[in-house]
Amino acid sequence: MDLTDFPGYRPDSVVQYADYHAEVDFLDELERIWGQRWGAQGIGRLRQVAMSPPTEVEVLSLYDEAPAFFAYGGDLPDLGLMREQHAHLMETYRSLGIEVREFVYPETPRSAYGVMKRAVSAAAGFVVNGGAIIAREAAPYWRGRSRYVSQYLSSIGCPILATVHGKGVCEGGAFTRMADDLIVAMLSTDANQEGIDQVRPVLERAGYTVWVARSPGPLHDFHPEVPGWMHSDMWIAPLDTRLALIYPPWCDYETIRYLRSIGYTLIEVPRDEQESHWPVNMITIEPRKVIMNEGSPKTRALLEKAGVETIEIPYDEVQRYGGGIRCTTMQLVRDPGPKVFG
Template sequence: MAKADDLERFPFYEEGRVPQYHKYHAGVSFLDEIELIWGKRWGAQGIGRLREVAMVRPTETEVRKLYEKDSAFFVFNGTTPDLTLMQEQHFNLAKVYEKLDIKVHYSSWSDEAPRSAYGPMKRSISAAAGFVINGGAIIPREATPYWRGRSRYVSQFLMNLGCPILYTVHGHGVCEIGASTRMSDDFIILMLSTDCNRDGAEQVIPILRRAGYKEVHLAYSPGPLYAYHEEVPGWMHSDMWVVPLDAKLAMIYPPWCDYETIRRLDQIGYELIECPREEIELFPTNALTIEPRRIIMNAAATKTTALLEKHGVEVITVDYSEVHKYGGGIRCNTMQLIRDQGPVTF
């Protein structure tokens, strides 16, 4: 181990000379130093073995009677989950992670009930709002007024963990980047939808490319206008209709996936498994890939489990149906922090 006063530990050190700036700048990247400066090699780039996650415990903020006064505005069907059961299922998911030797960091975002820019903050347990890729996090700008402000809590939480912030979506950009889908270490799907506009996408794409994604595929979503439809949550985020399973193997739900995305996945050699229509409301595509051919999924989706097992995928199940009533699933509730290097697409 080098001593504290050992000058040889500095890159390109030459006695009696000023730092060799040109060599240091060209030869040492941010990622080369991230563990030395920030303590860990932060990054959950693709589907390599998951090592650390963060979760936000459910509280009364998820079941306010306010939401029932106008359920269409709050984008749910008006069926409020049972908080005690919701907390139990969320806790059981965390215990599954821990049994798999995945470290879980807990946050309540705040000592008090989290607030949006305009009042209560719905879906505060959606920890996936924090999006960590190689080198640090991209902080979203949320789509709806009662989510606005979650980005502040996410930023403070990540900084307290020691994770650097690479970028924050701002201006008129909207991008709930956590809802994009990391298909591999060099391929990601980002969807233009109610929750990501063109401005937001254009802001984050250069950051994604710099982190090592060779392709950022833009998918396209339909969306609501005035009326609430049960399928609205599936339209909003790509993680509601596609889940990566291995290098060039994924499960999709075609009715929520634009056909150009299916075409592109086929072009680059993906084998696609079609999610059973009768189980889509059980959020099987909002599963979380632990490592190639190993996922955590809602236990109620038994037909989907059997289908994936026939394709050599190990499915670890946890009952999560009560949590779904608030509008999010297993992947939505999990902030991926650190993964091992995984497979690539290109």
Template sequence: MPYRKSKEEIVDKGNYEDHAEILEQYSAEDYPYYEANKVPNFVKYQEEVGWLDEMEKYWGKDWGSQGIGRLTDVAVRYPMPHEVHPMWSDDSAYFMAPKEFPSIEEIRTNHDMMTDILKEEGVNLHWWEFDFPPEGPHGLLKRTMSNIGLVINGGAIMPRAAAPWIRGRTRHAMQCYVEMGIPILLTIHGHGIHEIGATQWLAENIWMTYLSTDGNQEAIDQITPVMRASGVEHIQVTRPPGPHESFSWRDGHCMHLDMWFAPVDIGLVLLYPGFCDYETQRWLKSQNVEIIEVSEKEQRESFPCNLIILEPGKVMINGAAKETIKNLESRGIETISVDFDYAKSYGGGIKCATSFLRRDEGPHIEELGEGPAH
């Protein structure tokens, strides 16, 4: 329903008689638990009719990308010229950027390869467009890649970014979500910080998150009850390292969980252990989760964990990670390679360039003990 600034802009809907044919299609029997001449059955409305029961009819689709089930819908945003602005390279430590960017044309070529593969795999693409140039509260936004919010079963959780040069993406992305008919369940606020799109799922009801430069406890405290309401039974909080004053390749890779950890099948994950706290490794092993280790060389050059799991046992991955691909395939994982070396230099990998909107229901926590299907 369009927003109107004044009463005068509202189109006159006329009287009942003008719309009787449409309006008379409805009756009191349409409402659940209707009983004539009795007040509504509020107990049943509270206890038996949940948000998800009404979502598809009211919002148009059963949005939600919880878990690792078959990916059906993603949002993408085309790389724009501001993302290779020379300001970012002029102070590469502050902006955590490369000393030199490839051209926007080279970046777009990689992006096109990625979206072409997604289409070939039957994934629906939803293209986002932001205001140009996109601004935040402190100036130009350094990057506007699509992986901004997190769409769980029932709607989106919107982030609050850590670095000032990406704060403000939330408003742009929120407008896109709402226009698509995806309700906003929570926007991180106060002093909460969490770039929630960079988290991961181990199963339908296991969410993995992080405390780092880009995620704090205040935000996790806000997110937790929303996750519980969507069916999450276990939240695993990881604790990766972070930078102090100097900037190196590690600093751009460790802050986000999805840069060094990825599920590839039920009970099988890809992991660069150099960024993973031991308690998380111990917990994974206690859940009978098997780990495929990423080498430091490939983590530095191609961050293979930033992949897209298309369905359990099938992933899209940076083709430069040849050793990792070999290790995945030896475990029966089907891999689809994409050239992403140019695109990754402007702010992330394949997963960073997409926002997962919907997945089919996938494995649950109870199935972890059964081990990988491949």
């Protein structure tokens, strides 16, 4: 090895710390140290994902005893069909040249208080430029998923940039990556101000401008809209630079005003299709190419009119557990993509 390969080297001198620290970024050494350039920053070509096969915890009869508490609409999925649709999504990714890793729980997943619902939500691992942000979950029957996600990410060599702690609450679904330099966060049942405050500096250091939306939310009663009030990935999806699919009833108007002020064209999802099939909870494979749940012909027509290639797959059975395509996909690696401000 040539000593001049070391940054900060000067003959007969200690490390030139000031120059080395000022000139070499964490990302410059990421692949040398961690083996891969981790980051699913925006909507550049998706290269690698992880998914967690559905387990029996998604279909427990316990949920029928307190459906409102479990944010459950009273219709348990068929586990066999759920697994079949989940496997089909994995194969769809592979057919598009996307590497799919399996995140398998080492045991029956447990929350801090016993049962863990929605263990299949692999998007709890939220990877941006340089590594992952680990959530602190909102509901008691989700809390603890972060431990499994942390262990999994460590096992594949993905660095952890931050873990939400203290009284902070902040889940990965509360963020939608719009571009390499823009992310939409959402204050909601699943992300409080302290959680956003903890995560925001990490996001800004990764290169994002952070826009914070505000959500409605439940008090005592369960409403079918509840999943859409939890996470921004339920009501907005990036399609290309300054082009997005949106469902306005689950979004605050100031967010619409902001997106239009920075040049976004917004395509509105028809209400009947959003309420039945959640087409907004799609995955952007690359600019103007998406995968979404089948059964939304009006949405598909709107997308195709805008020049967006749409790949539809059956995912309605998986959706019954309380999440959709984006919820069950941990995005690990993307190519650099378009920017809004750059």
